[in-house]
Amino acid sequence: MAALGWIMYDRPVDCVDSALSGAQYHGNTVLRTYKEKDPNHAKYIQSYYKILQALSAYVKKHFKLGLTWNNKDGVDALDALNDLKTGKSMSGSGTATPRANTSNGAPPPPPPPPLPKFDDSGNLVGPNIKSSQGGDMTAIFDQLNQGSSVTSGLRKVDKSEMTHKNPSLRAAAIPQPQRSSSSSSSGRGKSPLPGPKPSSLKSKKPPRKELDGTKWIVENYENTGSEIIDILVSMNQTILVSKCTKCVIKVTGKANAISIDNCVGLSILVENLVSSIDVIKSSKFAVQIDGTLPTILMDSVDGAQVYLGTNSMKSPPEIITSKCSAVNIVTPPVGEEDDSKEVALPEQLRSYFKNGKLITEVVEHAG
Structure with a gap:
């Protein structure tokens, strides 16, 4: 409590x-x-x-x-x-307060200091208190009341010492005061910026799936298990998926584009797309494409499986990656007795100059 x-x-x-x-x-x-x-x-x-x-x-x-x-x-x-x-x-009982036993312990604390004393007019009095307060202030006011005679003791500045009439003085560097090593070392430095709030202390927002105009917004789904999030789309609609963890989304129909941002363990099934599917800052991502789409863009993705269906291989999509790792492309079997083929996208590149031009190639390892 x-x-x-x-x-x-x-x-x-x-x-x-x-x-x-x-x-x-x-x-x-x-x-x-x-x-x-x-x-x-x-x-x-x-x-x-x-x-x-x-x-x-x-x-x-x-x-x-x-x-x-x-x-x-x-x-x-x-x-x-x-x-x-x-x-x-x-309590007013008149009995004296018993003293603490100090034979075996520490001595009792000292008594509190005496209270201040005031005279009849309310002024503080004491052996070290002057009865006349404000004497120093009176001297200051007397000096201010002298008027123009206050400046009589000032020295007249020569023209050679005036910065607005002497350019060489303005061009001279102003000396910086030297700081001792002890003061610089003991001085308090600038406080660092506060770190990000731990994820355990962040407030969790409720799951959301709604159509806002022509944009489907799907966010904050976590651990849906076997439950599939179905989205029925048309050609002029886009889909934005963000902050979803370990859930499955099925897109039925032909959408314009799909954007996936900051998701973990997301699996999505897509039929057809007009434009592309963009995946940003996600990990353990999986997408299955049953139809066709022109482009797959991935940026800052750690671990991805892209399953291409038979219809997808009739017009295979372009795959563009940036700062990605562990990205695999799974293609369907060619014959009835063949198995699916898994191909890993290259992560190691070699760059060199040739005839003044920079050339970048994929590093090949001979088995």
Whole structure:
């Protein structure tokens, strides 16, 4: 119960609200999980929220800036000090406060310093306090009231020393003050930028599949298992798939183009495309093409399987890769007794100059 520590903070409302936010982060997960399974869990979480909300309202009303001491029912500080000097207890029983046993332990702490004393007019008095305050300020005001005579002691600047009349002075470099090694080493450097928030602390958005104009948007699907996400498309529609993990998408019909961004373990089945399929910043990606499409573009892809069907090989697509690794192309068998053939796209290149021109070739390894 971190919220109960609000009494130790100068702004206790922030402490309680922070505890409430942390409870809601985990409590909302319980509400989503047991909303229909077991309502008792949801009732418990809602009750817990109400307790913290009531505590926040109470603290905000009565102790907005922390605990307050010496209210109207409390003891005046001077009276408390006199009681300590005379040995009386705070309850007024008249018995002296027992001394701590210091025979075997550390000595008791020193008494608090005496309270300041004020005269009848409210001014602070003491052995080291001057009765006349503001004497130095009076001298300053006297100097300001002298008027033009204040500048009588200033020296007149010669024309050779004026930078606006002497170009050589303006061209001279301004010397930089030297910093000692100790000060430079002990100086605090620039604070680094905050790192990215861990994925475990990021709020998860709900899955989404909807048609926005002529664009299908599919995002935030995770671990759908055997469930297939079906999308029925027409020739003027495009598909955007982003932030999906371990799910299967089936595109029925002929779409214009497909874009896949920031997905992990995504499998997609495509019939026909007018333009291309673009895959960006994805890993463990798989696509099966039953029909035809002109181009496959892959950028920053780590691990991909491209399955080309029999109809796809009648007009094979172009495959363009950039910063990709472990990309394999699987072609259908030629004969009835043949097996599918898997071909790996090259990753190692060799570049050299010949006759002033840069030539890049795929490195071939002799088996």
